[in-house]
Amino acid sequence: MKRSCLVLMICTALGAxxxxxxxxxxxxPPASKAEAAVPSPAPDxxxxxxxxxxxxxxxxxxxxxxxxxxxxxxxxxxxxxxxxLSRHSAGxxxxxxxxxxxxxxxxxxxxxxxxxxxxxxxxxxxxxLYARDEQGKWRWVMCSRPENREVRQAIITGLTPxxxxxxxxxxxxxxxxxxxxxxxxxxxxxxxxxxxxxxVFYGTSITHGACASRPGMVYTAILGRRLDCPVVNxxxxxxxxxxxxxxELMAKIDAAAxxxxxxxxxxxxxxxxxxxxxxxxxxxxxPATPIVLVEDRRVTNEWIRPQSQRSHTExxxxxxxxxxxxxxxxxxxLYYIPGDGMxxxxxxxxTDGSHPSDLGFLRQADAFMSVLQKALRP
Numbered sequence: 001m002k003r004s005c006l007v008l009m010i011c012t013a014l015g016a017x018x019x020x021x022x023x024x025x026x027x028x029p030p031a032s033k034a035e036a037a038v039p040s041p042a043p044d045x046x047x048x049x050x051x052x053x054x055x056x057x058x059x060x061x062x063x064x065x066x067x068x069x070x071x072x073x074x075x076x077x078x079x080x081x082x083x084x085l086s087r088h089s090a091g092x093x094x095x096x097x098x099x100x101x102x103x104x105x106x107x108x109x110x111x112x113x114x115x116x117x118x119x120x121x122x123x124x125x126x127x128x129l130y131a132r133d134e135q136g137k138w139r140w141v142m143c144s145r146p147e148n149r150e151v152r153q154a155i156i157t158g159l160t161p162x163x164x165x166x167x168x169x170x171x172x173x174x175x176x177x178x179x180x181x182x183x184x185x186x187x188x189x190x191x192x193x194x195x196x197x198x199x200v201f202y203g204t205s206i207t208h209g210a211c212a213s214r215p216g217m218v219y220t221a222i223l224g225r226r227l228d229c230p231v232v233n234x235x236x237x238x239x240x241x242x243x244x245x246x247x248e249l250m251a252k253i254d255a256a257a258x259x260x261x262x263x264x265x266x267x268x269x270x271x272x273x274x275x276x277x278x279x280x281x282x283x284x285x286x287p288a289t290p291i292v293l294v295e296d297r298r299v300t301n302e303w304i305r306p307q308s309q310r311s312h313t314e315x316x317x318x319x320x321x322x323x324x325x326x327x328x329x330x331x332x333x334l335y336y337i338p339g340d341g342m343x344x345x346x347x348x349x350x351t352d353g354s355h356p357s358d359l360g361f362l363r364q365a366d367a368f369m370s371v372l373q374k375a376l377r378p
Contacts, residue, residue: 041185046189055093055198057252079239090171091201098189100188104154104155105153105155106152106182108149110174116211118355123209125173126171127170129168130166141159169221199224199258201231201259203234205355212361220233222361240262247282252285257376275322276322279293290334292371292372295315295319
């Protein structure tokens with residue numbers, strides 16, 4: 001064996017050992033050439049913390065990091081797994097108005113893991129831009145292309161001139177340390193304050209956003225645009241378990257509605273233990289706020305897996321039983337969304353059978369829409 005090959009093998013092995021022992025993170029890699037090509041003159045940068053971000057609740061409570069979903073007080077009350085996942089910026093969205101024809105973003109991500117095996121970097125770590133058209137309807141514009149923890153790039157250029165409102169969704173399965181929006185020198189720019197009384201969604205990896213191709217395609221974001229209202233996304237991958245500690249925090253939010261979409265993580269047995277107490281916590285804190293219970297979606301390949309069919313049927317029966325019991329108890333403004341057909345009936349609505357694709361999320365939003373409209377009606 002040549003000496004150079006031996007040295008290479010040793011260096012590779014040492015690198016793997018250091019990584020497995022939790023060696024300190026390497027410094028940020030340099031930005032790609034495309035990201036580094038800042039125009040001249042440089043854009044005017046606007047820090048979004050100056051006017052606020054929707055989906056960031058409990059704003060009066062201190063945070064460990066500005067873009068954390070939970071306040072610092074939640075650490076030690078929620079489970080360690082939920083706390084760790086709350087560092088992700090899922091559901092956060094910033095609005096602004098500008099007449100710029102070019103828009104830039106500059107943000108630093110919390111984690112170096114930019115993508116997952118079943119979810120692209122655009123969804124895990126990207127930011128996703130929408131704008132209102134001439135009729136006031138939200139329409140997609142462009143998403144960022146994250147290559148490193150630090151992203152600095154033109155998200156879109158050559159826009160039709162005109163003053164319009166934009167919405168920028170933050171990463172789903174990564175966190176954000178800082179975020180600025182850049183516009184050409186002289187362009188008008190106004191940050192728009194977060195709107196009040198959001199719909200609060202508490203759920204699983206599906207609510208968290210797996211496996212949307214970009215942040216604007218998770219069902220909570222789709223519903224926020226369709227209903228034109230803010231949302232708070234409390235989806236915790238693998239850990240949406242109807243925890244009382246999460247419920248206590250939710251009850252502090254002056255919400256338009258609470259949506260409990262935890263059945264994929266609880267199953268029938270745990271739901272029977274924890275769902276009714278969670279509803280009672282919310283109802284005690286917010287007597288008039290609508291509460292929506294959501295059945296487990298059926299996995300898209302269960303047509304050929306009898307055990308999955310039985311499991312989901314049991315889950316549905318359990319939640320229906322809980323719902324009817326709470327109604328008999330006298331709980332008011334309680335609503336229910338069935339799970340059958342939520343992702344469609346053609347087995348095409350998920351990436352891995354369990355987590356929706358963009359198509360599945362559109363179908364899920366359709367399944368939620370009429371019930372939420374009813375729940376939100378004065």
